[in-house]
Amino acid sequence: MTFYEQTPAARPTTILEPPISRPSDGPEASQTPIPIHNKSSSTDSAPSSNDAPPTTTTTSPKPFPLPTLRLEVRHLTHPASNLFFTSINPATVLADCLQNVLRLLYHTPQSHHFNPPPTRSVTLILRDMDGVAYTTGTDLDHDHKEIHFNLNHISNTASRSPSSNPTRVRDEIIGVITHELVHCYQWDAKHSCPGGLIEGIADWVRLNCDLSPPHWKKEVDGAWDRGYQHTAYFLQYLEDIFGPGTIRRLNEKLRHHKYHKDSFWEEQFGLGVEELYDGYVQHHEEEERKKKSC
Numbered sequence: 402m403t404f405y406e407q408t409p410a411a412r413p414t415t416i417l418e419p420p421i422s423r424p425s426d427g428p429e430a431s432q433t434p435i436p437i438h439n440k441s442s443s444t445d446s447a448p449s450s451n452d453a454p455p456t457t458t459t460t461s462p463k464p465f466p467l468p469t470l471r472l473e474v475r476h477l478t479h480p481a482s483n484l485f486f487t488s489i490n491p492a493t494v495l496a497d498c499l500q501n502v503l504r505l506l507y508h509t510p511q512s513h514h515f516n517p518p519p520t521r522s523v524t525l526i527l528r529d530m531d532g533v534a535y536t537t538g539t540d541l542d543h544d545h546k547e548i549h550f551n552l553n554h555i556s557n558t559a560s561r562s563p564s565s566n567p568t569r570v571r572d573e574i575i576g577v578i579t580h581e582l583v584h585c586y587q588w589d590a591k592h593s594c595p596g597g598l599i600e601g602i603a604d605w606v607r608l609n610c611d612l613s614p615p616h617w618k619k620e621v622d623g624a625w626d627r628g629y630q631h632t633a634y635f636l637q638y639l640e641d642i643f644g645p646g647t648i649r650r651l652n653e654k655l656r657h658h659k660y661h662k663d664s665f666w667e668e669q670f671g672l673g674v675e676e677l678y679d680g681y682v683q684h685h686e687e688e689e690r691k692k693k694s695c
């Protein structure tokens with residue numbers, strides 16, 4: 402028995418073309434009803450304006466139930482601690498980010514796709530460490546998640562940010578939090594899902610929250626499971642080709658079964674992942690040719 406939506410498998414034989422055109426250097430912002438980031442207004446806003454509620458005029462859908470959200474600052478005197486609090490209001494941003502993550506992974510609280518992992522709490526821990534961030538379960542109970550976020554990464558982002566991009570630090574903080582929150586709520590095929598797909602889904606959500614950092618760009622010279630933004634752009638191509646909800650259904654498929662490369666992609670799309678990726682590469686190259694000829 403399968404629990405994911407039985408979408409008729411598409412069997413394209415030529416280069417797959419998305420039904421809508423998109424800028425080749427990144428997909429548009431998604432239709433997420435609670436936009437975390439509003440570029441049209443944020444560039445001329447002071448950081449303190451982050452506390453303002455979302456300015457969407459559309460009817461907000463019913464919010465998802467949230468777990469207990471906590472914040473722990475392990476190094477309060479670190480310069481980035483102050484930067485963190487002057488860039489975002491964690492009391493609202495964490496909840497807003499999680500609403501967006503859940504909407505992209507599960508659509509609505511009423512959806513039959515809304516079968517998330519039993520995460521009961523998420524603690525964001527700001528500390529002085531290596532790397533950017535990681536998510537883990539607590540020692541006592543894996544359903545309690547901890548997101549460890551390196552304060553030095555926030556400082557480094559600030560020191561590298563051009564004055565022409567005053568919201569860069571804020572965007573990076575929210576982007577990293579969004580990515581890590583996906584890890585708190587995505588399925589992983591009973592721990593058998595390739596890391597590249599896990600990271601690709603996390604960055605696909607970040608991409609669709611309009612939080613991609615400036616250095617992200619489509620690069621098709623690696624394998625499909627290179628991970629992070631590389632796999633995220635490939636996943637966005639699949640979402641364009643096979644329709645909205647495609648990546649949501651992939652996440653649902655990772656809920657019940659162990660990952661087997663051949664059956665996983667064949668059952669969902671009627672094609673193997675290498676064929677799908679070939680189509681993505683060809684589509685990207687065609688877009689690049691069109692850009693050059695303009």
Ligand SMILES: [Zn+2]
Binds near residue numbers: 581584603
């Ligand atoms: Zn990650």
